Amino acid sequence: MATSNTAAAGVPPRTRPERWKWLGGTRGVDLIARLVTLAAALSVLVVMVWLVIELWQRSTLSRHQFGFHFLVDRFWDPVFGHFGALPFVYGTLVTAAVAMVISVPLGVGAAIFLAELAPRGLSDALTFLVELLAAVPSVVFGLVGIFVVIPWVRTSFGPFLKTVFGFIPLFQGPVYGGGLLTAGLVLAIMVLPFIVSISREILLSVPVELREGALALGSTHWEATWKVVMPTARTGILGSIFLALARALGETMAVTMVIGGTPQISASLFAPGYSIAAVIADQFTEATGDLYLQSLVELGLVLLGITVVLHAVARVLVRATTEKARGAA
């Protein structure tokens, strides 16, 4: 598989010979087909651009009224028509951070096991299950979060953290159950499959020769993995982490259901908070007045910006690694 850089390495070969361009133009049917399918393909582009324009226009009022101050203002007060996004930005970042702290080591560890150390059959079976986890709808995670994770955090996990790490401000204050920590936990489970399956693919794309070389020189499996394969795959794994982060930031339902729904900034992870996506989901239908609604749309715009940039960076990283691995083969 890794011995040549031709079709075998998983690149779909370019299947369209150049001379088709001539044939395409010679027949009326072909020309029509070409135009119709072109229009369909362009619809994706149109929808994406339209989406950005629509969000931009529908937040004009809020953008003009608050400017960039919107992002650093910590008061969200619909009654007095004052809208600041900081509590939501804070909640989004903190929950995503908690999720990443838990899911990155677990996910990369699992990917290493599945790609490098496990027997093929076991690896395939476990990967299948992990990918099924990715298919579970967000609202189902939310449901389990409300009725299983929240009580668990309130009665056992929260008090446990408090007794062990209680000297750190992050783990002080009353434990309600719903809050930033719980949202982070649920998010961690939700983004785990992305890290595992993409990192595994990245690791599998590293040429076998590198491993064989390391093993032939007398290193153990772990040393071959850690000192030879991992450095090659590092950029791509970072890409998978960015993808997971983008997911965690934009995730809506599960977070809305367990985060507690309070626009505040609190040092404690036990405290209830709010995320950008959650506040839109909660308040959009009950928003009264243009400014309120437009502020929510602007929040959507902010969220869109963050996730799209992260996603683009992640794609570049993943692609760079797989192509480098292919080139090295």
Add this chain to the structure above:
Amino acid sequence: MNRLTWRRTVNAVMSVVTALCALAAVTPLLFVLGFLTVKGASSINWAFLTQLPKPTGEVGGGMANAIAGSGQLLLLAALFGVPLGVLGGIYLSEFGGWAVPLLVRYAADLLVSVPSIVIGIFAYAVVVVRMGHFSALAGGFALGVMLLPIVVTNTEQFLRTVPVWLREGSLALGAGQWKTIVSVVIPACMQGIATGILLALARVAGETAPLLFTALNNSYWARGWQQPVASLPVMIYEYALSPYEDYHRQAWAAALILLALVLLVNVLSRLVLARRMASRRAA
């Protein structure tokens, strides 16, 4: 302990640690399945599947309208997303030059990464604001927007797996390009494209956020496409947050049904795809 023993110990320890990580990555699925089955299975009965929701606080009733509503929304989404997506995918794989496919692929990548709640705002702005009220159409449009980029990407990938000599054979026999695509290329990868569409539908079937302020919800049967419509995910969300024990029970049941359908489609289509890949490798 000498150096070699140390290295072997590290090797063994790390093997166990990473194996535990893999185990931890799989357990949540088992937990979720377990909880849903224990809490939901007992509440699924004939009444749940065929009756309308009872007024708030009353025990009993079902989610028949939400099940039908989900079907209605998926149908609308498919009507919008599938034809456009398949045709777009055909262009990218069969006609595309250099610049258009690059741009479209990039746009599809971005559109897939847009958070679902933002898609909801978009559909609200485009359909709900213009029509003046919430409707099944708006919800279907939101889901269709999510479906479109997935179908385009899938279709293009499957078309690209068809070997070039099949096309050349058809062209050599005098068929035009469109004729070749319709009667040779697409039949050769029909199964793959169809499976990809099913997977995409299963993915949007569980979406809640884009429906919250487009399709809204409805305690009755939706009359026509212009009315707000209930759907399983939104029902689960609202029932889970309600203070009534009986609603919680029904939320679990609805979640079990939704998850069972989604996982069933996923398992079956992955099996089909795996067999396809295996037969290609053998060929």
